[in-house]
Amino acid sequence: MSFKGLQPIQYGGREVWPLVEGGKGVSATNHASSGAWAAAGGIGTVSAVNADSTDENGEIIPQVYDAATRKDRHAQLIQYGIDGATEQVKKAYEISNGKGAININVLWEMGGAQAVLEGVLENTPGMIAGVTCGAGMPYKLAEIAARYNVNYLPIISSARAFRALWKRSYSKVPDLMAAVVYEDPWLAGGHNGLSNAENPREPQDPYPRVKALRETMRKEGVSEDTAIVMAGGVWALGEWDEWIDNPDLGKIAFQFGTRPLLTQESPIPQEWKDRLRTLDEGDVLLHKFSPTGFYSSAVKTPFLYDLIHRSERQIGFAKAQDEDHSKQLDFGVKGKSFWVKPDDYQKAKAWFGEGQTQALKTPDDTVVFVTPDKRAEIQKDQKDCMGCLSHCQFSSWKDHDDYTTGRLADPRSFCIQKTLQDIAHGGHTDDNLMFAGHAAYRFKSDPFYSNNFTPTVKELVDRILTGE
Numbered sequence: 001m002s003f004k005g006l007q008p009i010q011y012g013g014r015e016v017w018p019l020v021e022g023g024k025g026v027s028a029t030n031h032a033s034s035g036a037w038a039a040a041g042g043i044g045t046v047s048a049v050n051a052d053s054t055d056e057n058g059e060i061i062p063q064v065y066d067a068a069t070r071k072d073r074h075a076q077l078i079q080y081g082i083d084g085a086t087e088q089v090k091k092a093y094e095i096s097n098g099k100g101a102i103n104i105n106v107l108w109e110m111g112g113a114q115a116v117l118e119g120v121l122e123n124t125p126g127m128i129a130g131v132t133c134g135a136g137m138p139y140k141l142a143e144i145a146a147r148y149n150v151n152y153l154p155i156i157s158s159a160r161a162f163r164a165l166w167k168r169s170y171s172k173v174p175d176l177m178a179a180v181v182y183e184d185p186w187l188a189g190g191h192n193g194l195s196n197a198e199n200p201r202e203p204q205d206p207y208p209r210v211k212a213l214r215e216t217m218r219k220e221g222v223s224e225d226t227a228i229v230m231a232g233g234v235w236a237l238g239e240w241d242e243w244i245d246n247p248d249l250g251k252i253a254f255q256f257g258t259r260p261l262l263t264q265e266s267p268i269p270q271e272w273k274d275r276l277r278t279l280d281e282g283d284v285l286l287h288k289f290s291p292t293g294f295y296s297s298a299v300k301t302p303f304l305y306d307l308i309h310r311s312e313r314q315i316g317f318a319k320a321q322d323e324d325h326s327k328q329l330d331f332g333v334k335g336k337s338f339w340v341k342p343d344d345y346q347k348a349k350a351w352f353g354e355g356q357t358q359a360l361k362t363p364d365d366t367v368v369f370v371t372p373d374k375r376a377e378i379q380k381d382q383k384d385c386m387g388c389l390s391h392c393q394f395s396s397w398k399d400h401d402d403y404t405t406g407r408l409a410d411p412r413s414f415c416i417q418k419t420l421q422d423i424a425h426g427g428h429t430d431d432n433l434m435f436a437g438h439a440a441y442r443f444k445s446d447p448f449y450s451n452n453f454t455p456t457v458k459e460l461v462d463r464i465l466t467g468e
Helices: 031-039 070-098 112-125 142-149 159-168 206-219 237-243 272-277 304-312 342-352 372-383 414-424 447-452 457-465
Strands: 009-011 014-018 020-023 043-047 101-107 132-136 151-156 179-183 190-192 227-231 254-255 284-285 294-300 314-315 360-361 366-370
Touching: 020 151, 020 314, 031 043, 031 457, 043 070, 070 112, 112 132, 112 447, 132 142, 132 179, 142 151, 142 159, 142 414, 151 159, 179 206, 179 254, 190 314, 206 227, 206 237, 206 414, 237 254, 254 414, 304 314, 304 366, 314 342, 342 366, 342 447, 360 372, 366 372
Parallel strands: 020 043, 020 254, 043 101, 101 132, 132 151, 151 179, 179 227, 227 254
Antiparallel strands: 009 014, 190 294, 284 294, 314 366, 360 366
16 A cells, blocks of 8 residues: 555556656666666666676776877767666666666766767667656757657756746657656755755745646646656655645656665665765755756765865965955966965965965966865866766866867866766765765664665665655
8 A cells, every 4th residue: 555545657658656766877876776666666767877887797897088088088988878878778677577667867968968868769779768857958858759759857946947948849749758857956966956046055845846837837738647756855755745636736756866875776885875874964065066067965075075175275366466466476376477365365375384285276267275186186187087078167178069168177176977986886985976865864863774774675665655
């Protein structure tokens, strides 16, 4: 018996529970977790963001980028992406055993997103029920879905964003839009669609935002059969009682991104799983250090604190002396065209005395102070860029035209590919970016996980269906 008589829905030609596994890229979800989620009757999601491939012995093939140029390394990245996601989809489909459904998830802002998506759909006919896609404005999603005859599920964070996508593109392919994923920008893990008009420190109640989304969908003539998937902050269905069978919201499904991390099938390393059990409320930070330029949510690890402190060691400069910038910065930089405020000069002097002796320019006419070792690491990571994003603030890479954003590379950010590959394949959680949703602290207090219990995906889905 499911919570409040929660009913299965028709999706991909079969009955499934309206429970979606959130796709987490760079190997934080894979065939084992998504295939098991589908086998339990839900919609499992294979992430097509830098998915792993394996060799004939089942060992993960390291993604090595040995080409001489960024453009050629980017081509390697696309091939790894197609090969990895193809393998993961095929294995997940096999595990699902004809039950549930398999979706794939792509970030529109990932490098070569369209090439990877088309390559995977080409290789897996009949296996993928739908494509979820966010992080950017994926106008081309509908036409790609039409070409391969799969459903598509845009990920948005406001009614306004949906309306723009609908007007420009999705209204032309309405029948294949299986659902609209509302990803709450204050609660979801990973990259979030927080707009400039919204305050990252003032979360808004998702109910009125989703109600406004449904009103917009109705106004635009979207079918009532098109579900809204609530994503971000979803832990127990019992807490969403007023959302189910609510005529104002229409058909609702729920996406679980954080809870599936702590299952037996979850591919993340044991250290990451153990760390999830220790988190307290407030241990996940909504920040803007990502090289995508988007806000994103991650656990407060020493890696994240290093980025916070790096930006705090930052002062503005002028290229010529003026009334405010009257002191010449004569350490940490090359050249003489760095004029700073007297107070900032004293701050920089103190940082220099603490060993932060290298000043790196940012695109915003500021400099940040770092140690010589950190400077060498930043510059090496920038040089090794393999173009994993469509636009990268950290390395100034762009995946088309002249392959550069035209802006100075930003040392306040980081190589996201490097750190996510590392944490997913056994690197220490302290040394890396550790994505999680803001409800992750609940692992510690939820009795379901007491005595170090780690459920199977089936046990988790059964638990969710009770409302707990």
